[in-house]
Amino acid sequence: MEAGRLVLLCGAGLSMAPPSSLPSAWTVAARCYDRYVMSIxxxxxxxxxxxxxxxxxxxxxxxxxxxxxxDALVPWEDFVRPPNVGHAAVADFLITRLAAGVVSANYDTLIERRAQEYGFDLLASLDGDEAKVQARKHAPLLKFHGCSVRERRATVWTASQLTEDRVIAARIEKTKTWMAHHLRESDLLVVGFWSDWSYLNTVLAEALTGVAPLSVTLVDLAPEDVLQAKAPELWTLANSENVRFTHVQRSGAEVLDELRRAFSQAYLRKVLHAGRAALESELGAECEAGWLDPPDLGSEELYDLRRDAEGVPATAAATLRNPGPSEVLGYAHLLLRRAGASQTPVGYDLAGRRIRVVNGSGMLLQTVQDRFRETPFEVADIVVCAGATDVGLPLNVVREGRPGDIIRPSASAAWLDLPAARRELEV
Structure with missing residues (x-):
C-alpha cells in the first residue's frame, strides 16, 4: 500500500455481500426472463x-x-441497496488515493454512494479519457461495463455490443488504453471479478496483455480449478513468471475491510510516533511501547479518528493518505496515554471524563470549534484541540443559542487548546 501501486479490479462479488446483497447474474437473468414471459x-x-x-x-x-x-426487463430496483463494508473501503481508498485506481464491472453506484455519505463528491468514469479527468480530484473509478444511472442504455449485457455498438466499442478501447498504462508494474487486487460472463473475462485478459503486474491477489471463494476453467487467459496471466500470485478464499468485502483497518491503524500509528520525540524529551526517557500502538477498533471508528486527526468534522471526508503535521497532535495523545487514559471509540476516558482529540494545527481554536459545530459533541466532555491557539475570540454568534431554540445550540463539550487541557486534566 505504501508504494502507491495498488489497483483494484472489482466485480459482482463485491456487491453481493450483505447488507447490499445484490443479485447474481443468474438471478438477474431469471427475473428478466420471468418479466418477458409474463408480459411479452x-x-x-x-x-x-x-x-x-x-x-x-x-x-x-x-x-x-x-x-x-x-428499459423494461432489467430489475434496476434490485441494484438500489445499502453499501457494504467493501464499498466503504473502496470509497476510502479512492478518496485518499491509497489505490491508484479502481476498475469495476458493476453497474451499481454503491461505491459512489458511500463516498457521498462520507461527504465527498466522487464521480465514476465510463472510459479511460474520463478517468484521466477525474484523476485530478481523486483516484479514478473506471466502470467500463456501464453504470445504472449514467447512460443506462450503454450498459454491457452481451458480447455483440462490444463490436456492434460504436459507443461501447469506443469506451472499451479507451479503457484498454488506460489500463495498459496504469496497471503496468502494479499490485492488482482482484475482488469478485472472475466473471461467469466469458466475454468480460476476455476483455480483461486482452486489456492486461503485456501489462506485467508485479503481483496479483485474487479474492474469491471459488476453488482454483473452477477459477481456471472460467477464465483460462486470466489464470495464465496471474500465474505468469515474475508475477506473485495469491488466491484468498474469503469474502471480498471482509478482506477489503481488513485492508482498510490496517491502513487506518498505520495512519494513526504515524500520528502517535510524530509526538514521540517531544514526550521523550520531556520525560528524559523512552516512551512505553504500548503508548505507540494504534487503537484496536472497527474500520468506521478508526475512520472517525482519522477525521479528527485531519481536523475535519463528520460532515466531511478524510482525504489524506498520510498525516499532515502531527507533532503536537501525537504529543497530546501520548500525554493522555501516559496519564492512564483508556481508549474509547471516540477518544479517551480519563477518570470518568470523556476526551476527544482534534487536530487544530496552525489554526485558531475558535475557528476549529466553529467548523465542528454541525456535529454535536455529546460524546465528549472535553475536546483537546491540539496545535490550535486560543486567543479568546467569540464563536459565530448566529450559531449560538439554547437547547430547544431554532438557532443551533452551542456544543456541550469544553474546547481547550493543549496548554489549557494539560492544566485541566493534569497531564
Whole structure:
C-alpha cells in the first residue's frame, strides 16, 4: 500500500455481500426472463431463464436491447441497496488515493454512494479519457461495463455490443488504453471479478496483455480449478513468471475491510510516533511501547479518528493518505496515554471524563470549534484541540443559542487548546 501501486479490479462479488446483497447474474437473468414471459412472449425457451447473455442477445439481434430489455426487463430496483463494508473501503481508498485506481464491472453506484455519505463528491468514469479527468480530484473509478444511472442504455449485457455498438466499442478501447498504462508494474487486487460472463473475462485478459503486474491477489471463494476453467487467459496471466500470485478464499468485502483497518491503524500509528520525540524529551526517557500502538477498533471508528486527526468534522471526508503535521497532535495523545487514559471509540476516558482529540494545527481554536459545530459533541466532555491557539475570540454568534431554540445550540463539550487541557486534566 505504501508504494502507491495498488489497483483494484472489482466485480459482482463485491456487491453481493450483505447488507447490499445484490443479485447474481443468474438471478438477474431469471427475473428478466420471468418479466418477458409474463408480459411479452410466454413461449420463450425455458433454458434462457438462467442465461443472461443469451437472453440479452435475442433483444440485441432485434434492435430492442435498449428499448425493451434494458428499459423494461432489467430489475434496476434490485441494484438500489445499502453499501457494504467493501464499498466503504473502496470509497476510502479512492478518496485518499491509497489505490491508484479502481476498475469495476458493476453497474451499481454503491461505491459512489458511500463516498457521498462520507461527504465527498466522487464521480465514476465510463472510459479511460474520463478517468484521466477525474484523476485530478481523486483516484479514478473506471466502470467500463456501464453504470445504472449514467447512460443506462450503454450498459454491457452481451458480447455483440462490444463490436456492434460504436459507443461501447469506443469506451472499451479507451479503457484498454488506460489500463495498459496504469496497471503496468502494479499490485492488482482482484475482488469478485472472475466473471461467469466469458466475454468480460476476455476483455480483461486482452486489456492486461503485456501489462506485467508485479503481483496479483485474487479474492474469491471459488476453488482454483473452477477459477481456471472460467477464465483460462486470466489464470495464465496471474500465474505468469515474475508475477506473485495469491488466491484468498474469503469474502471480498471482509478482506477489503481488513485492508482498510490496517491502513487506518498505520495512519494513526504515524500520528502517535510524530509526538514521540517531544514526550521523550520531556520525560528524559523512552516512551512505553504500548503508548505507540494504534487503537484496536472497527474500520468506521478508526475512520472517525482519522477525521479528527485531519481536523475535519463528520460532515466531511478524510482525504489524506498520510498525516499532515502531527507533532503536537501525537504529543497530546501520548500525554493522555501516559496519564492512564483508556481508549474509547471516540477518544479517551480519563477518570470518568470523556476526551476527544482534534487536530487544530496552525489554526485558531475558535475557528476549529466553529467548523465542528454541525456535529454535536455529546460524546465528549472535553475536546483537546491540539496545535490550535486560543486567543479568546467569540464563536459565530448566529450559531449560538439554547437547547430547544431554532438557532443551533452551542456544543456541550469544553474546547481547550493543549496548554489549557494539560492544566485541566493534569497531564
Amino acid at each position: 412472449d410466454p413461449a420463450c425457451p425455458q433454458e434462457l431463464r438462467g442465461d443472461l447473455e443469451s437472453l440479452a442477445e435475442i433483444f440485441a439481434k432485434e434492435d430492442m436491447l435498449g428499448s425493451v430489455f434494458i
